Amino acid sequence: MGDSSLEELDLTGFDMTKLPSSSYNKYVMTLFFQNTNSLKSLKLSDKFRIWGTDDTNVELPEILPNNEYSGKWENIGSGTNENPNGKDVWTSKELTQNFNLNPKNDTYVWQPISNKAADLTVKYLDTNGNKISADVVKSGDIGDTYTTEQKSIAGYVFKNVQGNVTGTLTDQAQTVTYIYKVDQSTLNVKDSTIYTGDKWKPQDNFVSATDVDGNDLDFSQVTVDASNIDTNKEGTYEVIYSYGGLTQKAKITVKLNQTNVESANINPITSQDVVITGILPAYGETNTGQKIELSYSSAAMFSLNNKVYNQNTVSGNQMFNYSITRLNKDYYTFTFTLPNGEVFASGDKLDWFIIPATLPTGSPQLSQKLSTEIIVGELKAVVNVHDSSIYVGDTWKAEDNFDSALDKDGNKVGFSQMTVDDSKVDITTAGVYDVTYTFDGVTSNAKVTVKDRQTAVNVHDSTLYVGDTWKAEENFDSAFDKDGHKVDFSQLTVDDSKLDPNTPGIYDVTYTYDGVASTAKVSVKNRQTAINVHDSSIYVGDNWKAEENFDSAFDKDGHKVDFSQLTVDDSKVHTSKAGVYDVSYTYDGVTSIAKITVKDKESTILPSEDDKNKEKSSEKNIEKINTKKTTSEGSMSENKLPETGEARLVVVATMIGGLAILLISVLMAKKQVKK
Structure with missing residues (x-):
């Protein structure tokens, strides 16, 4: 008899697997759990067995369901006594009957009625179903309200969103999915420099913009704040x-605009x-690149050894002769002649000189570039050379940079009299x-800049088919x-003389510019394009489709082509005619x-009643004739039957007659040939 106050029972110490099966009936658990109405926790092991027979009841009391418990036992599994989560959910009787089928180390408790709701999962996915942000899980009790959030x-x-963004938690799991698409919006601008007085608008610095779907935006859709810019002020x-x-x-960047x-x-x-x-x-x-023509005044002045010389009469200044003449469209020449027979002496110092220039009204102010101080030198030889640029691989000699030379007396000196050091040039x-x-102690220096040659011709190979049109420019990519x-294609020299677009083969085409050549291979292939169809016949009223007469088709490379890729003209076919x-x-x-031959269907003619009567009459006459013939033959048979010997004679006679006819035919044929 059980204990009615017992709430927990641990039976894991029982090992009932070693008892022989013959002992089962001796150890049945008659009334083992009788009256254990308060038993809420039953701890069992995989070695425990609940033995009973059809006549024996272990008397585990059934659980009465109420607001707290469902009326069933549930194994704890990975849960707790208060919140079991096992898979065995049985009545008391089912527990005593089912445990032995799969005994385990676990505790069975009364299954509580839980008010806990199933979780709601909020997912954030892209349009391809990929997760782009962590899931948010909302938990609570059944009946609790929830709200989901759209993330940035x-x-x-x-x-868009799939599911209810707000709602109530239930005992069923719920999912709300927020779908996002890739943001393809872009906004590109650039910095710039302008000069005072220039016209400027915000669009000048706008490069491009796209919306979320990658579509180009017009500048009018962009918001601009240019409130602090002043194009008339440096900054x-x-x-x-x-x-x-x-x-x-x-x-x-706004810079001051000047005339330089x-x-x-x-x-x-x-x-x-x-x-x-x-x-x-x-x-x-x-x-800003605007050219301004200068006008020079007739006034000029200079300072020599801190003594001021002026073309005009100025108190305390020496006078000199001054002239200015247009040399060409870009330059003027000028001369200052010392007064009163004065000459320059070695060591004299020309401190500065001024020739005022004026600008057209409204031009940007003149930026002053003062002349540098000049010291009068001794009378000596002059060597004039210039700088130059060449490219790696070019031929060069020192004489290329020599201009002229004079000795101290002003006589011209040839290049052969120069001492040249070009040992560093590579x-x-x-x-x-x-x-x-160097000449007579005077040395001049020329800089020779050797640059990498960037000449290049870029072409590509290609394939065409017999009969195709082709131009050399099709295989040209770029040149520098x-x-x-x-460099434009028109500046290249092309040799395509070997190419024959009507004969299969691989041909070299050369593209040359400034000594650099590149070769493109042009493969000419046989065109394998083919369409195979067949003729057919149908009858008026038959169903017909163009595909029925199509056998196969191939493209120019010999690959099979589906019927759907063909252009079919069956507009002339009339299946009704x-x-x-x-x-x-x-x-x-x-092509x-x-x-397609459309034939008339053959007519089926039914016999008339007269024809049917004539046919029947004819059939009867034939029957009569056959009857008479049979009767006649029968009569003959009755009158005389040939003997055995007579029958043989008839056969032999027939054979001899046939041979005779054959022989006569042969003889007649020979006579015809002779004639």
Whole structure:
């Protein structure tokens, strides 16, 4: 008899697997659990067995269901006594009957009625179903309300949601899925530099923009803040461009616009000279690239050894003769002649000189470039050379950079009298090299810049088919000159003389520019395009489709082509009218014709009643004739039957007659031949 106050029972210490099966009936658990109405926890092991028979009841009390318990036992599994989560959910009777089928180490408790709701999972996926943010799981009790949130995910924009974004938790698992698409929106701007007085608008610094779907946006759809820029004042300004959640800043640098003028170039002055000569620029150029023509005044002045000379009468200044003449469209020449027979002496110092220039009204102000101080040198030899640039592999000699030379008396000196040091020049390696030219103690230096040759011709191979049209430009990609500047195809020399587009083969085509050649291989293949169809016959009223007369088709490479890729003209076919019709099947310029013959159906003529009567009468006459013949033959048979010997004679006679006829025929044929 059980204990009615017992709430927990541990039976794991029982090992009932070692009892012989013959003992089972002796140890049945008659009334083993009787009256254990309070038993809520039953701890069992895989070695415990609940033995009973049809006549024996272990009397485990059934659980009465209520607000707390379902009325069934449940194994704990990985849960707890309060929250079991096992898979065995049985009544008391089912527990005593089923445990032995799969005994286990576990505790069976009364199954509590839980108010806990199933979880709700919020997922965040892209349009391909890929997770782009961590799931959010919401838990609670049945009946609790929930709200889900749309996340802001970098690189994506919300598209739609699947499921209820708000609702109530239930005992069933729920899922809400937020779908996002890739955000393809872009906004690109650029910095720039302008000059005071220039016209400027925000669109000048806008490059491009796209919306979330990657579609190009018009500038009008972009928001711009350019409130702080002043194009009439030097400075660096920020302009803000916005679209959606994107913001970009462009820097606008405003510089002072000036007219820049080259410094005057004064020829060397040596002792005993009485004239200063040089050149002046005829034009200035603004920062924005605008050319401004200069006008020079008749006034000029200079300072020699801190003594001021002026063309006009100025108190305390010496006078001199001054002239300015247009040399060409870009330069003027000028001369200052010392007054009163004065000459320059070695060591004299020309401190400065001024030849005022004026600009057209409204031009940007003149940027002053003052002449540098010049010291009058001794009368000596002059060697004039110039700098130059060549390219790796070019031929070069020192004489190329020599201009002229004079001895100290002003006599011309040839290049052969120069002492030249060009030992550092390496025309196979890019670099800047100094070359010195020396005569009578005077040395001049020329810089020879050797540049990498960037000449290149880029072409590609190709394949065409017999009969195709082809131009050499089709295989040309790009070309560059020795400075890396792009070269047009028209500047190349092309040799395609070997190519025959009507004969299969592989041909070389050469493209040459400035000594650099590239070869493209043009493969000419046989065109294997073919369409195979067949003729057919049908009858008026039959169903017919163009595909029925199609056998096969192949493209120019011999690959099979599906019927759906053909162009078919069956417009002339009338299946309701007898005739012969052409159906054309075309693919890639090849056409085949199938003939469709539509025939009239043959008529079936039913006999009339008169014909039927005549036929019956004829049949009766035939029967009568056959009857008479049979009777006659029968009578003959009855009158005389041949003897055995007579029958043989008849057969032999017949054979001899046949041979005779054959022999006569042969003889007659021979006579005909002779004639």
